[in-house]
Amino acid sequence: MPPGLIALAIGAFGIGLTEFVIMGLLPEVAHDFGVTESAAGWLISGYALAVVVGALVLTAAATRLTKKPVLLGLIVMFIIGNALTALADDYSVAILGRIIAALCHGAFFGIGSVVAAGLVAPEKKAGAIAIMFTGLTAANVFGVPFGTVLGQELGWRSTFWAISGIGVLAFLGIALLVPRLPRPTAQVSLRSELAAFRSGQVWFSLVVTILAFGGMFGAFTYIAYTLTEVSGFATSAVPWLLGAGLVLGNWLGGRLADRANRPQAALHRSHVRMCAIPRDRETSSICTATDSGRSPAARRQSAGASSSRTTRSVARRRLSLARRSRDEIAGARRASSPSRSPGLRPSTTTAFSTSC
Numbered sequence: 001m002p003p004g005l006i007a008l009a010i011g012a013f014g015i016g017l018t019e020f021v022i023m024g025l026l027p028e029v030a031h032d033f034g035v036t037e038s039a040a041g042w043l044i045s046g047y048a049l050a051v052v053v054g055a056l057v058l059t060a061a062a063t064r065l066t067k068k069p070v071l072l073g074l075i076v077m078f079i080i081g082n083a084l085t086a087l088a089d090d091y092s093v094a095i096l097g098r099i100i101a102a103l104c105h106g107a108f109f110g111i112g113s114v115v116a117a118g119l120v121a122p123e124k125k126a127g128a129i130a131i132m133f134t135g136l137t138a139a140n141v142f143g144v145p146f147g148t149v150l151g152q153e154l155g156w157r158s159t160f161w162a163i164s165g166i167g168v169l170a171f172l173g174i175a176l177l178v179p180r181l182p183r184p185t186a187q188v189s190l191r192s193e194l195a196a197f198r199s200g201q202v203w204f205s206l207v208v209t210i211l212a213f214g215g216m217f218g219a220f221t222y223i224a225y226t227l228t229e230v231s232g233f234a235t236s237a238v239p240w241l242l243g244a245g246l247v248l249g250n251w252l253g254g255r256l257a258d259r260a261n262r263p264q265a266a267l268h269r270s271h272v273r274m275c276a277i278p279r280d281r282e283t284s285s286i287c288t289a290t291d292s293g294r295s296p297a298a299r300r301q302s303a304g305a306s307s308s309r310t311t312r313s314v315a316r317r318r319l320s321l322a323r324r325s326r327d328e329i330a331g332a333r334r335a336s337s338p339s340r341s342p343g344l345r346p347s348t349t350t351a352f353s354t355s356c
Contacts, residue, residue, distance in 0.1 A: 012134075013166065015136070017163055018082055023220045047098045054104060058074070059110045071111060075108070
């Protein structure tokens with residue numbers, strides 16, 4: 001695995017952490033700045049709006065630039081925004097810091113995915129992108145609970161200082177470990193990028209994303225207040241409840257996704273059974289074409305596992321064919337007898353037997 005993927009994952013971890021950790025610290029931030037709960041919620045809403053703007057504007061503006069310097073510039077914005085939030089002595093300064101940090105969010109993941117895919121062979125691109133996004137998953141599952149604990153114990157500003165430190169680590173990792181990829185030769189214009197919005201499927205995906213994440217952020221924005229003032233939990237329990245919910249959600253989502261894939265596994269098992277019985281020329285060619293894509297060891301294992309079933313299946317099929325042939329012959333003899341069936345011709349009998 002290229003070490004540059006680890007640097008990209010660290011950057012993704014820091015960005016995911018700064019996005020979600022504020023939700024568990026919102027009461028402390030509101031109390032420190034002397035603002036209401038609804039006003040403090042703009043530290044989350046303002047961040048989300050800035051993510052939208054940054055994802056569209058910065059990603060489109062960087063299409064013709066070399067990717068590595070762009071990533072480094074985005075990480076610098078991330079560090080400045082979080083450091084400004086940690087230093088803020090006024091609510092408006094904290095909002096400004098959150099907006100600056102958010103501008104790099106969407107562009108980093110968009111450009112970072114391209115860089116991650118360029119670090120590996122073509123057949124490993126999906127895995128490389130998944131490794132980079134592992135940092136975002138780790139931020140949700142592990143970073144948010146521990147960041148909330150740190151903010152509750154040492155003050156919410158300490159959490160943003162720690163996030164700034166993660167940004168510095170990501171900057172050094174990208175600078176040292178990510179190679180300088182060549183500038184894209186194809187000239188991509190902003191008009192061609194925006195042409196994607198002509199597709200109805202793009203708009204449908206956007207609507208689904210807006211509704212899903214809008215509902216999630218609507219609930220998460222005031223999750224700390226909900227847990228403490230409505231549900232009655234202690235403030236110290238908030239990070240552990242968040243962590244337990246995130247871990248359980250990831251585990252349950254994976255289980256449900258595996259269950260959704262079971263029809264494909266059942267289709268594969270039915271193919272194995274089909275290939276285990278005597279088959280005609282067409283079926284044989286299909287099975288041979290499918291088996292050719294598997295390793296010899298996998299074919300031997302599949303054949304060994306189905307050997308006993310093959311014998312029983314062949315025996316049952318031969319017995320069924322023998323009974324069917326016997327019944328057809330007996331029916332043909334009865335039909336050809338004038339005393340029993342004077343109006344049924346042999347040709348009709350043959351056609352009927354063939355259709356059976």
